[in-house]
Amino acid sequence: MGAILTTERLTKHFGGLTAVNDVSFNLEQGEILGLIGPNGAGKTTLINLISGAFPPSSGSITFNGKDITHDKAHTVNTLGIARTFQVVRIFSRLTALENVLAAMVDRRRKGPWHLVWDSFFRRACALTEDAQACATADSLLEFVGITKYRDEQAGNMPYALTKRLEIARALATNPKLLLLDEPSSGLNPAELTGQIDLIQKINAQGTSILIIEHVMKVIMGISHRLIVLHYGEKIAEGEPETVYNDPMVVEAYLGGDSDAQH
Numbered sequence: 001m002g003a004i005l006t007t008e009r010l011t012k013h014f015g016g017l018t019a020v021n022d023v024s025f026n027l028e029q030g031e032i033l034g035l036i037g038p039n040g041a042g043k044t045t046l047i048n049l050i051s052g053a054f055p056p057s058s059g060s061i062t063f064n065g066k067d068i069t070h071d072k073a074h075t076v077n078t079l080g081i082a083r084t085f086q087v088v089r090i091f092s093r094l095t096a097l098e099n100v101l102a103a104m105v106d107r108r109r110k111g112p113w114h115l116v117w118d119s120f121f122r123r124a125c126a127l128t129e130d131a132q133a134c135a136t137a138d139s140l141l142e143f144v145g146i147t148k149y150r151d152e153q154a155g156n157m158p159y160a161l162t163k164r165l166e167i168a169r170a171l172a173t174n175p176k177l178l179l180l181d182e183p184s185s186g187l188n189p190a191e192l193t194g195q196i197d198l199i200q201k202i203n204a205q206g207t208s209i210l211i212i213e214h215v216m217k218v219i220m221g222i223s224h225r226l227i228v229l230h231y232g233e234k235i236a237e238g239e240p241e242t243v244y245n246d247p248m249v250v251e252a253y254l255g256g257d258s259d260a261q262h
């Protein structure tokens with residue numbers, strides 16, 4: 001199928017600190033690629049670079065054959081890359097439906113008056129022109145399993161379901177590549193299983209996924225391949241079982257003071 005994402009010698013310095021150092025990898029079309037490494041290894045920085053949150057110091061990023069190295073976050077999103085965050089980012093005073101609609105409005109780049117959330121969204125679903133948007137938002141809520149909370153303020157939703165809402169918001173931009181930053185953090189075992197099922201369901205629909213995860217059960221269970229960062233450098237890449245047993249990885253990450261949750 002070929003790579004949907006390629007980084008070449010990607011590097012990011014923060015002052016004297018090199019958070020990502022000379023990292024090259026491919027993410028294949030339709031793949032779930034796991035990104036692991038100890039705290040501070042550079043995982044979130046790598047996702048920030050790919051999603052256009054800030055530019056790399058050097059190196060390049062190619063998405064779908066296009067150089068996106070210096071594209072800003074909104075452009076990257078428009079091209080088909082969406083992300084979630086380690087700490088959930090949703091609008092707690094908007095309902096679940098409004099949260100998804102807001103993500104769709106962002107994507108459609110409407111004028112600023114569309115940002116007057118209260119007046120807009122209360123009427124949105126009643127307007128014929130936005131009926132399609134509402135139908136899409138409703139189907140996304142159903143897809144991630146939170147239809148019951150459609151008209152609840154997101155701030156009142158259980159934590160695990162806010163993580164699903166954030167995924168629904170990312171899917172609202174219709175991504176070809178989804179970047180998930182610790183989608184299982186803070187979830188109990190039953191919720192973990194549900195999260196794994198959801199990620200696999202998204203992938204089964206053809207969306208490629210790059211996932212950062214500390215919960216080994218999750219990352220080993222769903223990744224087609226793993227890459228490992230350590231002090232900003234890629235130290236291993238390959239089949240999950242092989243990487244998991246790589247002595248360098250055991251030494252750097254899975255042994256010692258690792259915070260990996262088995």
Ligand SMILES: Nc1ncnc2c1ncn2[C@@H]1O[C@H](COP(=O)(O)OP(=O)(O)OP(=O)(O)O)[C@@H](O)[C@H]1O
Nearest residue numbers: 014017018019037038039040041042043044045046
């Ligand atoms: N905006 C920033 N400014 C300065 N330093 C930063 C910035 N973002 C990250 N860093 C530093 O870069 C290094 C890598 O951080 P990063 O958050 O990417 O690691 P991580 O592997 O995602 O860690 P964790 O698993 O704890 O989330 C750390 O030393 C961090 O303090």
